[in-house]
Amino acid sequence: MTVRPLAAEFAGSAFLSATVIGSGIAALNLSGGNIALALLANAIATGCILFVIISVFAPISGAHFNPAVSLAFALSRELPWRVCGLYIVAQVAGMLVGAWFAHVMFDLPVAQVSKTVRSAPGMALGEAVATFGLVLTIFGLKEKNAPLIPLAVGLYITSAYWFTSSTSFANPAITIARSLSDTFAGIAPASVPLFILCQLVGMLLAVAFARWLLTEKKRAGKR
Secondary structure, three states: OOOHHHHHHHHHHHHHHHHHHHHHHHHHHOOOOOOHHHHHHHHHHHHHHHHHHHHHHHHHHHHOOOOOHHHHHHHOOOOOHHHHHHHHHHHHHHHHHHHHHHHOOOOOOOOOOOOOOOOHHHHHHHHHHHHHHHHHHHHHHOOOOOOOHHHHHHHHHHHHHEEEEEEEOOOOHHHHHHHHOOOOOOOOOHHHHHHHHHHHHHHHHHHHHHHHHHHHHHHHHHH
Protein backbone atom coordinates (compact mmCIF):
# COMPACT_ATOMS: atom_id res chain seq x y z
CA MET A 1 0.00 0.00 0.00
CA THR A 2 1.26 3.48 -0.89
CA VAL A 3 0.92 6.57 1.28
CA ARG A 4 -1.73 8.05 -1.02
CA PRO A 5 -4.73 6.27 0.55
CA LEU A 6 -3.59 7.33 4.02
CA ALA A 7 -3.20 10.92 2.85
CA ALA A 8 -6.70 10.77 1.39
CA GLU A 9 -8.16 9.44 4.65
CA PHE A 10 -6.31 12.11 6.62
CA ALA A 11 -7.35 14.98 4.35
CA GLY A 12 -10.97 13.89 4.06
CA SER A 13 -11.23 13.39 7.81
CA ALA A 14 -9.74 16.84 8.43
CA PHE A 15 -12.25 18.48 6.09
CA LEU A 16 -15.12 16.59 7.71
CA SER A 17 -14.08 17.57 11.23
CA ALA A 18 -13.45 21.19 10.28
CA THR A 19 -16.89 21.33 8.67
CA VAL A 20 -18.78 19.75 11.57
CA ILE A 21 -17.11 21.92 14.18
CA GLY A 22 -16.68 25.07 12.10
CA SER A 23 -20.23 25.10 10.79
CA GLY A 24 -21.46 24.49 14.33
CA ILE A 25 -19.58 27.54 15.56
CA ALA A 26 -20.77 29.70 12.67
CA ALA A 27 -24.35 28.48 12.93
CA LEU A 28 -24.60 29.26 16.62
CA ASN A 29 -23.01 32.67 16.13
CA LEU A 30 -25.37 33.60 13.31
CA SER A 31 -28.60 32.05 14.58
CA GLY A 32 -29.03 34.37 17.54
CA GLY A 33 -29.14 31.45 19.93
CA ASN A 34 -31.79 29.53 18.00
CA ILE A 35 -30.59 25.95 18.56
CA ALA A 36 -32.93 24.41 15.98
CA LEU A 37 -31.71 26.76 13.26
CA ALA A 38 -28.10 26.18 14.27
CA LEU A 39 -28.58 22.40 14.10
CA LEU A 40 -30.21 22.68 10.68
CA ALA A 41 -27.27 24.68 9.32
CA ASN A 42 -24.81 22.26 10.93
CA ALA A 43 -26.61 19.26 9.40
CA ILE A 44 -26.76 20.74 5.90
CA ALA A 45 -23.07 21.69 5.94
CA THR A 46 -22.10 18.20 7.11
CA GLY A 47 -24.20 16.46 4.48
CA CYS A 48 -22.75 18.66 1.74
CA ILE A 49 -19.11 18.09 2.73
CA LEU A 50 -19.70 14.35 2.93
CA PHE A 51 -20.92 14.31 -0.66
CA VAL A 52 -17.85 16.27 -1.78
CA ILE A 53 -15.13 14.40 0.09
CA ILE A 54 -16.53 10.96 -0.69
CA SER A 55 -16.78 11.86 -4.38
CA VAL A 56 -13.21 13.20 -4.42
CA PHE A 57 -11.40 10.59 -2.34
CA ALA A 58 -13.33 7.37 -3.01
CA PRO A 59 -11.15 6.39 -6.00
CA ILE A 60 -8.03 6.76 -3.84
CA SER A 61 -8.88 5.25 -0.45
CA GLY A 62 -12.51 4.21 -0.56
CA ALA A 63 -13.36 7.39 1.39
CA HIS A 64 -14.09 5.83 4.77
CA PHE A 65 -13.19 8.76 7.10
CA ASN A 66 -14.65 6.64 9.88
CA PRO A 67 -13.15 3.79 11.95
CA ALA A 68 -16.55 2.12 12.14
CA VAL A 69 -16.69 1.95 8.34
CA SER A 70 -13.11 0.71 8.04
CA LEU A 71 -13.75 -1.97 10.66
CA ALA A 72 -16.91 -3.01 8.84
CA PHE A 73 -14.93 -3.54 5.63
CA ALA A 74 -12.20 -5.40 7.50
CA LEU A 75 -14.76 -7.70 9.13
CA SER A 76 -16.19 -8.35 5.66
CA ARG A 77 -12.69 -9.23 4.41
CA GLU A 78 -12.70 -6.36 1.94
CA LEU A 79 -9.93 -4.42 3.72
CA PRO A 80 -6.75 -5.97 5.18
CA TRP A 81 -6.54 -5.58 8.95
CA ARG A 82 -3.15 -3.87 8.74
CA VAL A 83 -4.55 -1.29 6.33
CA CYS A 84 -7.60 -0.88 8.56
CA GLY A 85 -5.34 -0.01 11.49
CA LEU A 86 -3.42 2.54 9.44
CA TYR A 87 -6.68 4.04 8.18
CA ILE A 88 -7.93 4.50 11.73
CA VAL A 89 -4.74 6.29 12.76
CA ALA A 90 -5.01 8.61 9.73
CA GLN A 91 -8.70 9.24 10.41
CA VAL A 92 -8.22 10.17 14.07
CA ALA A 93 -5.23 12.37 13.26
CA GLY A 94 -7.15 14.11 10.47
CA MET A 95 -10.16 14.72 12.69
CA LEU A 96 -7.99 16.29 15.38
CA VAL A 97 -6.22 18.56 12.90
CA GLY A 98 -9.57 19.58 11.37
CA ALA A 99 -10.92 20.50 14.80
CA TRP A 100 -7.88 22.61 15.57
CA PHE A 101 -8.13 24.40 12.22
CA ALA A 102 -11.79 25.18 12.92
CA HIS A 103 -10.82 26.75 16.23
CA VAL A 104 -8.10 28.84 14.61
CA MET A 105 -10.40 30.01 11.81
CA PHE A 106 -12.91 31.31 14.37
CA ASP A 107 -10.26 32.86 16.64
CA LEU A 108 -10.84 30.38 19.44
CA PRO A 109 -8.21 28.66 21.61
CA VAL A 110 -6.75 25.66 19.81
CA ALA A 111 -6.65 23.45 22.90
CA GLN A 112 -10.12 22.87 24.35
CA VAL A 113 -12.05 20.23 26.24
CA SER A 114 -15.82 20.00 25.78
CA LYS A 115 -18.16 20.38 28.74
CA THR A 116 -21.26 19.12 26.90
CA VAL A 117 -22.39 15.91 28.60
CA ARG A 118 -24.14 13.47 26.28
CA SER A 119 -24.64 10.38 28.41
CA ALA A 120 -28.40 9.79 28.43
CA PRO A 121 -29.46 6.22 27.52
CA GLY A 122 -31.55 7.56 24.65
CA MET A 123 -28.52 9.28 23.15
CA ALA A 124 -26.52 6.06 23.42
CA LEU A 125 -29.27 4.21 21.55
CA GLY A 126 -29.31 7.04 19.01
CA GLU A 127 -25.63 6.45 18.26
CA ALA A 128 -26.17 2.74 17.72
CA VAL A 129 -29.08 3.47 15.37
CA ALA A 130 -27.16 6.19 13.52
CA THR A 131 -24.13 3.98 12.91
CA PHE A 132 -26.25 0.97 11.97
CA GLY A 133 -28.02 3.03 9.32
CA LEU A 134 -24.80 4.53 7.98
CA VAL A 135 -23.04 1.19 7.54
CA LEU A 136 -26.17 -0.41 6.09
CA THR A 137 -26.47 2.44 3.59
CA ILE A 138 -22.90 1.91 2.39
CA PHE A 139 -23.10 -1.87 2.23
CA GLY A 140 -26.47 -1.78 0.51
CA LEU A 141 -25.09 0.33 -2.34
CA LYS A 142 -21.44 -0.66 -2.69
CA GLU A 143 -21.83 -3.53 -5.14
CA LYS A 144 -24.30 -2.35 -7.77
CA ASN A 145 -24.95 1.31 -6.97
CA ALA A 146 -21.60 2.55 -5.66
CA PRO A 147 -21.84 5.90 -7.55
CA LEU A 148 -24.82 6.75 -5.34
CA ILE A 149 -22.89 6.35 -2.08
CA PRO A 150 -21.68 9.99 -1.79
CA LEU A 151 -25.21 11.32 -2.19
CA ALA A 152 -26.81 8.63 -0.04
CA VAL A 153 -24.35 9.06 2.84
CA GLY A 154 -24.70 12.85 2.73
CA LEU A 155 -28.48 12.63 2.79
CA TYR A 156 -28.51 9.94 5.46
CA ILE A 157 -26.30 11.89 7.88
CA THR A 158 -28.27 15.09 7.24
CA SER A 159 -31.49 13.32 8.18
CA ALA A 160 -29.89 11.42 11.07
CA TYR A 161 -28.89 14.74 12.65
CA TRP A 162 -32.64 15.15 13.20
CA PHE A 163 -34.13 11.71 13.72
CA THR A 164 -31.54 10.46 16.23
CA SER A 165 -31.40 11.78 19.78
CA SER A 166 -27.59 12.03 19.64
CA THR A 167 -27.56 14.14 16.43
CA SER A 168 -25.72 11.28 14.73
CA PHE A 169 -21.99 11.34 15.42
CA ALA A 170 -21.83 7.78 13.98
CA ASN A 171 -18.03 7.94 13.87
CA PRO A 172 -15.52 7.13 16.65
CA ALA A 173 -12.82 9.38 15.18
CA ILE A 174 -14.94 12.51 15.05
CA THR A 175 -16.34 11.68 18.49
CA ILE A 176 -12.79 11.90 19.85
CA ALA A 177 -12.15 15.17 18.00
CA ARG A 178 -15.41 16.70 19.19
CA SER A 179 -14.47 15.95 22.79
CA LEU A 180 -11.59 18.40 22.31
CA SER A 181 -13.86 21.21 21.10
CA ASP A 182 -15.92 23.13 23.65
CA THR A 183 -18.28 24.39 20.97
CA PHE A 184 -21.76 23.63 19.61
CA ALA A 185 -20.61 20.23 18.29
CA GLY A 186 -18.73 19.20 21.42
CA ILE A 187 -19.07 16.14 23.63
CA ALA A 188 -17.58 15.80 27.09
CA PRO A 189 -14.69 13.28 27.25
CA ALA A 190 -16.58 11.31 29.91
CA SER A 191 -19.36 10.65 27.37
CA VAL A 192 -16.99 9.43 24.63
CA PRO A 193 -16.54 5.76 25.69
CA LEU A 194 -20.29 5.10 25.73
CA PHE A 195 -20.76 6.76 22.34
CA ILE A 196 -17.93 4.77 20.76
CA LEU A 197 -19.18 1.52 22.28
CA CYS A 198 -22.64 2.12 20.85
CA GLN A 199 -21.20 3.07 17.46
CA LEU A 200 -19.28 -0.20 17.32
CA VAL A 201 -22.36 -2.18 18.37
CA GLY A 202 -24.37 -0.49 15.62
CA MET A 203 -21.63 -1.27 13.11
CA LEU A 204 -21.48 -4.96 14.08
CA LEU A 205 -25.25 -5.31 13.83
CA ALA A 206 -25.25 -3.62 10.43
CA VAL A 207 -22.51 -5.90 9.08
CA ALA A 208 -24.39 -8.99 10.26
CA PHE A 209 -27.73 -7.77 8.94
CA ALA A 210 -26.29 -6.68 5.58
CA ARG A 211 -24.53 -10.03 5.19
CA TRP A 212 -27.78 -11.91 5.78
CA LEU A 213 -29.94 -9.53 3.76
CA LEU A 214 -27.70 -9.28 0.72
CA THR A 215 -26.90 -13.00 0.70
CA GLU A 216 -30.60 -13.75 0.67
CA LYS A 217 -31.06 -11.22 -2.12
CA LYS A 218 -28.36 -12.91 -4.24
CA ARG A 219 -29.91 -16.32 -3.65
CA ALA A 220 -33.34 -15.03 -4.65
CA GLY A 221 -31.86 -13.59 -7.83
CA LYS A 222 -30.46 -16.98 -8.84
CA ARG A 223 -33.78 -18.77 -8.59
